[in-house]
Amino acid sequence: MKNGVGVPQNIVLFGGTSEIGQAVVSALLQPGVARLTLVARDLDGSATFGDSIEGDTEVEIVRFDAADHSSMAAVVEEVSANGRDIDVAVIAHGVLAEGTDYYADPSAVHGLLAVNMTATAALLYALAARMRVQGYGRIILLSSVAGVRVRKGNPVYGASKAAVDSLALAVDHELEGTGVSILVVRPGFVVSKMTTGMKKAPFSSTPEAVAQIVARAVNSGTTIVYAPTVLRWVFGIFRLLPQAVWRRLPLG
Ligand SMILES: NC(=O)c1ccc[n+]([C@@H]2O[C@H](COP(=O)([O-])OP(=O)(O)OC[C@H]3O[C@@H](n4cnc5c(N)ncnc54)[C@H](OP(=O)(O)O)[C@@H]3O)[C@@H](O)[C@H]2O)c1
Numbered sequence: 001m002k003n004g005v006g007v008p009q010n011i012v013l014f015g016g017t018s019e020i021g022q023a024v025v026s027a028l029l030q031p032g033v034a035r036l037t038l039v040a041r042d043l044d045g046s047a048t049f050g051d052s053i054e055g056d057t058e059v060e061i062v063r064f065d066a067a068d069h070s071s072m073a074a075v076v077e078e079v080s081a082n083g084r085d086i087d088v089a090v091i092a093h094g095v096l097a098e099g100t101d102y103y104a105d106p107s108a109v110h111g112l113l114a115v116n117m118t119a120t121a122a123l124l125y126a127l128a129a130r131m132r133v134q135g136y137g138r139i140i141l142l143s144s145v146a147g148v149r150v151r152k153g154n155p156v157y158g159a160s161k162a163a164v165d166s167l168a169l170a171v172d173h174e175l176e177g178t179g180v181s182i183l184v185v186r187p188g189f190v191v192s193k194m195t196t197g198m199k200k201a202p203f204s205s206t207p208e209a210v211a212q213i214v215a216r217a218v219n220s221g222t223t224i225v226y227a228p229t230v231l232r233w234v235f236g237i238f239r240l241l242p243q244a245v246w247r248r249l250p251l252g
Pocket residue numbers: 015016017018019020021040041042045064065066067091092093094095096115142143144145186187188189190191192193194195
C-alpha cells in the first residue's frame with residue numbers, strides 16, 4: 001500500500017539482475033519504500049545489487065526460473081506472503097538469443113518463447129489476480145519496440161515481445177476500474193549485458209535513461225511509454241509502412 005505521501009511500500013523486481021530492471025527500481029526507490037524484493041535465478045548477483053542500496057529499504061531475494069510458467073502463481077504467492085501487498089511489480093526478465101540459427105534447430109524457439117512469452121503471460125495474470133484482491137497495484141512490463149513491428153534478424157524475439165505487449169494492453173483494459181494497471185515500456189536498443197557485443201542501433205539508450213522515463217510515467221495513467229520517447233513517432237510510422245517499403249529499409 002502507498003504511504004501517506006503516495007510512496008509505494010513494496011516494490012518487486014522480476015529479473016533481479018536485469019540492468020534495466022535494476023535502473024528502474026533504483027529510480028523508484030525513495031525514502032519510505034519499505035521493501036524491495038528481487039526475484040531472480042542468480043541469487044548472488046541480486047545480493048550484490050541489494051547490498052548497494054542505501055537507506056532503510058529492506059531487501060529480500062526470492063529464487064525463480066523465468067522459463068517455468070507453472071511456478072509463477074507460487075512465486076507471486078511467496079513474494080506476497082503474510083498478507084504483504086505488491087504495490088509495484090517490474091517484469092524485466094528476458095532473453096534475446098541473438099544469432100540463434102532457428103533454421104538449423106527449430107526447437108530452439110521454445111527456450112526463448114518460454115521465458116519471454118509463456119512465463120511472462122502467466123506472471124502477468126498471477127500479479128493481476130493478486131493486485132485485484134488488494135484493489136490496487138501497478139505492473140511495469142519491459143516490452144520492446146521489436147514487438148511493434150517485427151523485423152527480420154531476430155523474428156522470434158520480436159514475436160515474443162509483440163505477444164506479451166498486446167496481451168498486457170488487453171489485460172490492462174480488462175483491469176479498468178479495479179485499481180490495477182499495467183505500464184508497457186517499449187525501449188529501443190539499450191546498452192546492457194543483453195546487447196553486449198552488438199552494434200548500437202540508432203536512438204540507442206541506457207538503462208538509466210529508460211528508468212527516468214518509467215519513473216515519470218509510473219504514477220500517471222499512462223499505458224505505453226517509449227524509450228527514448230522519439231521512438232513513438234519513428235515506430236508510429238514504421239508500423240504503417242506497406243510491407244514492400246518496410247522490407248527495403250536497412251534494418252538488420
Ligand atoms: N537491452 C535492450 O536493448 C532491450 C531493449 C528493449 C527491451 N529490452 C527488454 O528489457 C528487459 C530487460 O533487459 P536488460 O537489457 O536489462 O537485459 P539483462 O540485463 O540481460 O537482463 C535480463 C534478465 O533476465 C533474466 N533471465 C533470463 N532468463 C531467465 C530465467 N530462465 N530465469 C530467471 N531469470 C532469467 C536474467 O537473469 P540472469 O542474470 O540470471 O541471466 C536477467 O536478470 C528484457 O525483457 C528485454 O527483452 C531490452
